[in-house]
Structure formats: C-alpha cells, structure tokens
Amino acid sequence: xxxxxxxxxxxxxxxxxxxxxxxxxxxxxxxxxxxxxxxxxxxxxxxxxxxxxxxxxxxxxxxxxxxxxxxxxxxxxxxxxxxxxxxxxxxxxxxxxxxxxxxxxxxxxxxxxxxxxxxxxxxxxxxxxxxxxxxxxxxxxxxxxxxxxxxxxxxxxxxxxxxxxxxxxxxxxxxxxxxxxxxxxxxxxxxxxxxxxxxxx
Numbered sequence: 001x002x003x004x005x006x007x008x009x010x011x012x013x014x015x016x017x018x019x020x021x022x023x024x025x026x027x028x029x030x031x032x033x034x035x036x037x038x039x040x041x042x043x044x045x046x047x048x049x050x051x052x053x054x055x056x057x058x059x060x061x062x063x064x065x066x067x068x069x070x071x072x073x074x075x076x077x078x079x080x081x082x083x084x085x086x087x088x089x090x091x092x093x094x095x096x097x098x099x100x101x102x103x104x105x106x107x108x109x110x111x112x113x114x115x116x117x118x119x120x121x122x123x124x125x126x127x128x129x130x131x132x133x134x135x136x137x138x139x140x141x142x143x144x145x146x147x148x149x150x151x152x153x154x155x156x157x158x159x160x161x162x163x164x165x166x167x168x169x170x171x172x173x174x175x176x177x178x179x180x181x182x183x184x185x186x187x188x189x190x191x192x193x194x195x196x197x198x199x200x201x
Contacts, residue, residue: 018072025065029058100165101144107164108143116167122175122182123148125166133170134160137182151185 033054040050117123117138124135136148136159145161152158178186 014072014074018069021065021068021072025061029061032057032061100163104144104164107168108141111141111146111164111167116172117174122177122179124173125162126171126173128170134162135173135181136160151182 036050036054036057039045040047111117119138119141121138122136123138124133126133134148136150138146139149139159140147141164144164146164146167148160148162150158150160
C-alpha cells in the first residue's frame with residue numbers, strides 16, 4: 001500500500017471515528033431525554049425541573065463529545081480546555097464589570113415602559129419602612145441615572161443622580177403635584193431671596 005493511500009485511509013478512519021462520536025452523543029442525548037421524561041412523569045416531578053435537567057445533561061454530553069471529536073482530529077483536549085476556560089474567565093470578568101451598567105440600562109427601559117413616574121413628578125426613594133430617603137423633582141431620565149432636583153430652603157438647589165436600578169430595589173413614593181415639603185422649601189427659598197434683595201438695597 002502506498003503512503004498516500006495509507007495516509008488517506010488514516011484520515012478517513014479518524015473522520016469516521018469523529019462522526020461516530022457525534023452520532024453517539026446525539027443518540028445518548030435522545031435516550032437520556034426519553035428517560036428523564038419517563039422518570040418525571042412516573043414520579044410527578046415538576047416540568048421546569050425536568051427541562052432544566054435535560055438541558056444540563058445535553059450540554060455536558062455535547063461538551064464531552066466535542067472534546068473527543070477534536071481529540072480524534074489531532075487537537076489536544078487539554079489545549080482546548082485551557083483556551084475555553086481562559087475565554088470563560090475573561091467573559092465572566094467582563095460580564096461582572098459591565099453588569100452595573102447593563103442593569104441600569106435595562107431598568108431605564110423598564111421605567112420608560114412601565115412609567116412608575118414621569119418627568120417633573122415629585123418622588124421619594126425610601127430606604128426602608130418609614131425612614132426618609134432621597135427625594136426631589138424628576139428633571140431627567142437617561143439610560144444610567146435619573147436626576148432629582150432637590151429643593152432647599154437656603155435657595156441652593158442641588159441635583160441627585162440616582163442609578164436607575166435603585167428604583168427596582170427600593171420603594172418609591174410619588175406625587176403628581178407639588179407636595180407640601182417642596183412648596184414649603186420653595187416659599188422659604190423665595191422669602192430668603194427677597195430678604196437678601198431687600199438687604200442689598
């Protein structure tokens with residue numbers, strides 16, 4: 001047998017083994033799904049648990065099959081595993097780093113859709129129970145923050161930038177019209193400004 005024919009036969013054998021591994025993984029997954037379905041029906045197990053179990057088992061089988069498939073093709077499983085774990089680690093770090101930003105963006109979309117408050121409403125974000133929280137007038141809603149304009153009696157208004165996710169972690173109190181505390185602070189600020197103008201004259 002010539003070297004070319006021998007090499008072709010070797011490659012064909014390896015490809016056949018690799019394909020056999022994939023077919024075996026598919027058959028094993030199908031059998032496990034049937035087995036899990038019958039066990040869940042017989043012992044009255046929740047469908048959600050059965051679905052999760054089938055997905056976990058299928059994922060594990062296909063991961064093992066993929067490693068064996070690559071090994072049959074001459075790719076070391078340890079190299080693939082090292083590369084895969086490296087990508088997973090980097091992805092996990094990037095996910096946790098971006099989670100806060102993504103959470104605020106998603107909460108901003110929920111605020112715009114569900115409209116728990118609107119622009120120029122007066123709201124208060126309660127810490128817990130009867131504890132006073134952050135309160136002010138909504139002057140801006142963007143993808144990261146909701147800006148609340150605080151009203152002080154000394155006429156020095158400040159703006160609070162509250163992360164959007166906070167509105168889904170705490171209770172929010174809302175006034176459609178100007179509440180008493182805001183009206184009192186505004187009147188006191190106006191009186192203080194008038195007094196300073198009169199003193200300046």
